[in-house]
Amino acid sequence: MMSLRYLPLWITAALLCLLFGIGGWQFDGFASLAVVSNLFSDNAFLLIVALGMTLVIISGGIDLSVGAVIALSGVATGLLISQYQWHPLTAFALIVPAAALFGALMGVLIHVYKLQPFIVTLAGMFLARGLATTLSEESIAIDHSFYDAIAEFGFALPGGGWVGASTMIFMVLLVLVIMLMHYSRFGACVYAIGGNSQSAQLMGVPVASTTIAIYALSSVLAALAGIVFTFYTFSGYALAGVGMELDAIAAVVIGGTLLTGGSGFVIGTVLGVLLMGVIQTYIIFDGSLSSWWTKIVIGLLLFGFIVLQKVLSRRTALTTVAGSTAHG
Amino acid sequence: MTTPSLVLELKQVCKHFPGVKALQNVDLRLFAGEVHALLGENGAGKSTLIKVMTGALAKSSGDIYFNGQQCHFASPAAAQRAGISTVYQEVNLLPNLSVAQNLFLGHEPRRFGLIQHKKMQQQAQQLLLRFKLNIDVTAPLAQYSVAVQQLIAIARGVAMSAKVLVLDEPTASLDSSEVQMLFDVMRQLREQGVAIVFITHFLEQVYQISDRITVLRNGSKVGEYLTADLPRSQLIEAMLGKELQQLTQQQAATAVAKQAEPLLVLQQISVKGSLSDISLTVAKGQAVGLAGLLGSGRTEVCRAVYGVDVLSGGEIQFGGKTLTLQQPADAIKAGIALCPEERKTEGIIGPLSIRENIMLALQARRGWWRYLPVKQQQQLAAFYIDKLQIATPDADKPIEQLSGGNQQKVILARWLAINPQLLILDEPTRGIDIGAHAEIVLLIKSLCQQGMSLLVTSSELEELVAFAGKVVVLRDRQKVTELSGDNMTAQHIMQAIAEG
Numbered sequence: 001m002m003s004l005r006y007l008p009l010w011i012t013a014a015l016l017c018l019l020f021g022i023g024g025w026q027f028d029g030f031a032s033l034a035v036v037s038n039l040f041s042d043n044a045f046l047l048i049v050a051l052g053m054t055l056v057i058i059s060g061g062i063d064l065s066v067g068a069v070i071a072l073s074g075v076a077t078g079l080l081i082s083q084y085q086w087h088p089l090t091a092f093a094l095i096v097p098a099a100a101l102f103g104a105l106m107g108v109l110i111h112v113y114k115l116q117p118f119i120v121t122l123a124g125m126f127l128a129r130g131l132a133t134t135l136s137e138e139s140i141a142i143d144h145s146f147y148d149a150i151a152e153f154g155f156a157l158p159g160g161g162w163v164g165a166s167t168m169i170f171m172v173l174l175v176l177v178i179m180l181m182h183y184s185r186f187g188a189c190v191y192a193i194g195g196n197s198q199s200a201q202l203m204g205v206p207v208a209s210t211t212i213a214i215y216a217l218s219s220v221l222a223a224l225a226g227i228v229f230t231f232y233t234f235s236g237y238a239l240a241g242v243g244m245e246l247d248a249i250a251a252v253v254i255g256g257t258l259l260t261g262g263s264g265f266v267i268g269t270v271l272g273v274l275l276m277g278v279i280q281t282y283i284i285f286d287g288s289l290s291s292w293w294t295k296i297v298i299g300l301l302l303f304g305f306i307v308l309q310k311v312l313s314r315r316t317a318l319t320t321v322a323g324s325t326a327h328g
Numbered sequence: 329m330t331t332p333s334l335v336l337e338l339k340q341v342c343k344h345f346p347g348v349k350a351l352q353n354v355d356l357r358l359f360a361g362e363v364h365a366l367l368g369e370n371g372a373g374k375s376t377l378i379k380v381m382t383g384a385l386a387k388s389s390g391d392i393y394f395n396g397q398q399c400h401f402a403s404p405a406a407a408q409r410a411g412i413s414t415v416y417q418e419v420n421l422l423p424n425l426s427v428a429q430n431l432f433l434g435h436e437p438r439r440f441g442l443i444q445h446k447k448m449q450q451q452a453q454q455l456l457l458r459f460k461l462n463i464d465v466t467a468p469l470a471q472y473s474v475a476v477q478q479l480i481a482i483a484r485g486v487a488m489s490a491k492v493l494v495l496d497e498p499t500a501s502l503d504s505s506e507v508q509m510l511f512d513v514m515r516q517l518r519e520q521g522v523a524i525v526f527i528t529h530f531l532e533q534v535y536q537i538s539d540r541i542t543v544l545r546n547g548s549k550v551g552e553y554l555t556a557d558l559p560r561s562q563l564i565e566a567m568l569g570k571e572l573q574q575l576t577q578q579q580a581a582t583a584v585a586k587q588a589e590p591l592l593v594l595q596q597i598s599v600k601g602s603l604s605d606i607s608l609t610v611a612k613g614q615a616v617g618l619a620g621l622l623g624s625g626r627t628e629v630c631r632a633v634y635g636v637d638v639l640s641g642g643e644i645q646f647g648g649k650t651l652t653l654q655q656p657a658d659a660i661k662a663g664i665a666l667c668p669e670e671r672k673t674e675g676i677i678g679p680l681s682i683r684e685n686i687m688l689a690l691q692a693r694r695g696w697w698r699y700l701p702v703k704q705q706q707q708l709a710a711f712y713i714d715k716l717q718i719a720t721p722d723a724d725k726p727i728e729q730l731s732g733g734n735q736q737k738v739i740l741a742r743w744l745a746i747n748p749q750l751l752i753l754d755e756p757t758r759g760i761d762i763g764a765h766a767e768i769v770l771l772i773k774s775l776c777q778q779g780m781s782l783l784v785t786s787s788e789l790e791e792l793v794a795f796a797g798k799v800v801v802l803r804d805r806q807k808v809t810e811l812s813g814d815n816m817t818a819q820h821i822m823q824a825i826a827e828g
C-alpha cells in the first residue's frame with residue numbers, strides 16, 4: 001500500500017536516472033557534476049516557486065500569480081537598487097513582507113468569500129503583472145557590488161561543478177519547506193485541508209489562518225524566486241517569468257502530487273523540476289532537436305502522470321473495498 | 329454519590345436556518361461524571377444542538393456557560409482547547425491521512441517544534457489497543473471499513489476529552505461487542521469525571537449507559553429526566569409525541585408466499601478468503617433476513633450476490649437460470665439492486681434536491697434519454713417522504729440540509745423506488761429513528777406483497793423477525809442455520825448467533 005503512494009515518486013526518480021544515464025552514455029561530459037550543479041543553479045528560481053506551488057496544491061488550491069510575482073519582485077528589486085540606490089538587502093527586506101501581504105490577501109479572499117483559488121490568483125496574476133509593467137516597461141539593469149559578490153560567492157565541486165548562492169538559497173529553503181510540510185503541525189493542517197476542508201474544520205484545524213498562510217508563503221517563495229532570478233540575469237524585467245506558474249504546476253504534478261489535494265511530497269516536486277531540466281539539457285547536448293521538444297516531452301509526461309494518478313486512485317478505491325471486507 | 333457539578337450549560341439556545349427553526353429555546357445541562365443521552369427523532373435537532381454547543385455552527389441566540397462562566401466558542405478548535413472534544417455524526421476524519429495522523433491531528437507529540445512521527449505512531453497503536461484494534465497506523469485511513477473508521481474517530485475523541493466528550497451516533501456502524509467496548513471506555517471516562525453527551529437511536533443502549541436524558545422534538549426541548557425514573561414507554565412517547573405503533577400487530581400479514589417459486593438460489597457459493605459453502609433460497613415475494621455478528625459474512629453474501637466479489641466456487645441461480653456475475657453491472661442487468669451499508673459515505677449528492685436524489689438510481693436504470701416526467705417524479709418523492717417520514721418542508725430542499733437520519737431515508741427511498749426483482753438491503757434501519765422503523769418494516773412487507781424479493785441484513789433481530797419469511801444465521805463466514813415459522817424468534821436467532 002505504502003509503495004502505491006510512493007509509486008509516482010519512484011517513477012519520476014527512475015525516469016530522471018534513466019535519462020541521465022542515456023545522456024551520459026551518448027554524450028561526453030553529460031554525466032558530470034558540472035551538469036548536475038548547473039541543473040540546480042539554472043533552475044533555482046523554478047525550484048523555489050515550485051516549492052510554494054507544492055504547498056498550495058497539496059492544500060487543494062492553485063496559485064497562478066507566482067510568475068507575475070516573480071516579475072514584480074524583480075522589477076521592484078531593480079528599481080529600488082538602481083533608481084533609489086537602496087542596498088539590495090534593504091530592498092529584499094521590503095519586498096518579501098510585501099509579497100507575504102499580497103499572498104495573504106488572496107488567501108483571505110479565498111477563505112472568507114469562498115472564492116475559487118483559480119479565479120482569485122488569476123486576478124492576482126493580472127494585478128502583479130500589470131503593476132510590474134507600470135513600474136517599468138523596460139528591463140532595469142542592476143549594477144551593485146553586492147550582486148558581484150553574490151555572483152562570486154560559492155564553492156567549486158570536482159569536475160567543474162559550482163555551487164553558487166542561488167543553489168544554496170534553494171537548499172536552505174528546501175530543508176525549511178520539508179520541515180514545515182512533513183514535520184510541523186502547520187504541514188499536517190495543509191494536508192488535512194487538502195483532504196477535506198470541512199472535516200478538517202470539524203477536527204479543529206484552524207482552516208482560516210492556515211489557508212491565508214499557505215498563499216502568503218507561496219507569494220513569499222515566488223518573491224524569493226524573483227530575487228534569485230535577478231542574481232541570474234542582473235536585471236529586473238516586467239516580462240520575466242511569463243508562464244512560469246505553469247512550469248511549476250507541471251513539476252508538482254510530475255513529482256507525484258495529486259491536483260485534487262491532500263497527497264504529495266515536497267521532494268517529488270524537486271525531482272519533477274530536475275526531470276524537466278534534464279530533458280532540456282539533453283536536448284541542448286543533442287543540438288539537432290529544437291528546444292520546443294522540451295515542451296512536447298513535458299506535455300507527454302504530464303499526460304502520462306495524470307493517467308497514472310487516475311489509475312492509482314482507482315486502485316486505492318479497490319483496496320478500500322477489500323479493506324472493508326476484512327472487517328465487515 | 330456526591331452531587332454532580334455542572335460543567336456545561338446551555339440556556340435558551342436558538343438556531344435558525346433559512347426557513348427552518350432547527351432549535352428553539354433549548355436548555356441542556358451537562359454534569360461531570362455523567363453520561364447524558366440526547367434523544368429525539370430524525371431531524372429533531374440533536375446534531376444541530378451539539379454543533380452550536382461546540383462552535384461548529386454559530387447560534388442565533390441563547391447563552392452557553394462553561395464551568396459557570398459565560399463563554400462562546402468561535403470554532404471547534406476553540407472548544408477543543410477548552411477540553412470539549414466531539415465526534416460529529418458525519419464521517420469527520422481525513423481519508424488521505426494515515427490513521428495515526430488522524431488520531432493526533434492538532435495534538436501531535438513534538439520535540440523542538442517538530443512532530444515525532446515514531447512516537448506518534450506508538451501512541452496511536454496504544455490508543456487503539458484500548459478499542460482492541462490492532463491495525464497498521466501508518467496506512468491511510470481510507471483503507472479501513474466504516475466501522476473501523478468510526479472506532480478511530482471515537483478513539484480520537486476519547487484521547488482529547490479532558491472535560492466533555494460529545495458522541496453523535498457513535499454506535500451507528502458498530503456491532504454489539506464493539507459497542508460494549510465503547511461503553512467500557514465511556515464508563516472509565518465517567519469515573520474520571522468527564523461529562524459525556526451520547527446521541528443514539530438504540531434505546532437499549534440508552535438504558536445501559538446513560539444517567540440522564542434530554543429529549544428534543546421538532547427543535548424544542550421536551551424535558552430532562554433521570555434515566556432511572558423514565559420508563560421506556562414514556563421515553564418513546566416523549567420522543568414521538570404519541571405512542572409507538574406496535575410491531576406485533578402487523579405480525580399477522582407474515583404468512584405470504586409460502587409455496588412461491590424460488591427467485592434466487594445460492595448453491596454452496598464460496599468467495600476466496602471471505603465465504604465458504606453458503607446455500608440459501610429466496611422465493612418470489614419473500615424477504616429473507618441475514619443475521620450474524622459483524623464479520624460473520626453478512627455483507628459478503630450481499631456483495632457476492634451483487635457481483636462485487638467474484639465466486640470461487642458454487643453457483644448462483646436467478647429466476648431459474650444460472651447467473652455468472654463478474655461485476656455489479658451484470659447483477660443490475662439481471663434485476664438485482666443493492667442498498668449498501670455505507671450510506672453515510674456513499675451516494676449522497678449534497679447540493680441536489682431530495683427528489684433528484686431519490687430519482688438517481690431509477691433514472692440511471694431507465695437511461696438518461698428517457699426522462700421521467702417531473703410530475704411523476706414529484707409523486708414518487710412525495711410518496712416516499714410520507715412513507716419514510718422524511719422530515720422536510722418539501723421535496724426540493726437540498727439533501728445536505730437534512731439531518732443525518734433523514735439523508736439515510738432518502739438513500740433508502742432511492743433503492744426502493746427502482747422496484748427491482750431482488751432488492752438487497754444492508755442494514756436498512758441504521759441511524760433511523762424508532763418511529764420510522766415501524767414504517768420501514770411495513771413498507772418491506774408491502775413490497776413483498778407486490779412480488780418483490782428482498783435479502784436484508786440487520787442487527788435488529790426484532791425487526792428482522794417482523795418482516796422476514798425466513799432468517800439465515802451466519803457465523804464465521806459460514807451458514808449456521810435457517811429459521812422460519814414459529815422457530816423464528818429473536819431469542820432463537822440470538823442463540824444461533826452465539827452458539828452456532
Ligand SMILES: Nc1ncnc2c1ncn2[C@@H]1O[C@H](COP(=O)(O)OP(=O)(O)OP(=O)(O)O)[C@@H](O)[C@H]1O
Nearest residue numbers: 345350370371372373374375376729730731732733
Ligand atoms: N445546513 C442546514 N441548512 C438548513 N437546514 C438544516 C441544516 N442543517 C440541519 N438543518 C435542519 O435542521 C433540523 C435539525 O437537524 P439535525 O441534523 O440537528 O437533526 P438530528 O436530530 O441530528 O437528526 P438525526 O437523528 O437524523 O441525525 C432538520 O430539520 C434539518 O433539516
Ligand SMILES: [Mg+2]
Nearest residue numbers: 375417731732
Ligand atoms: Mg444528527
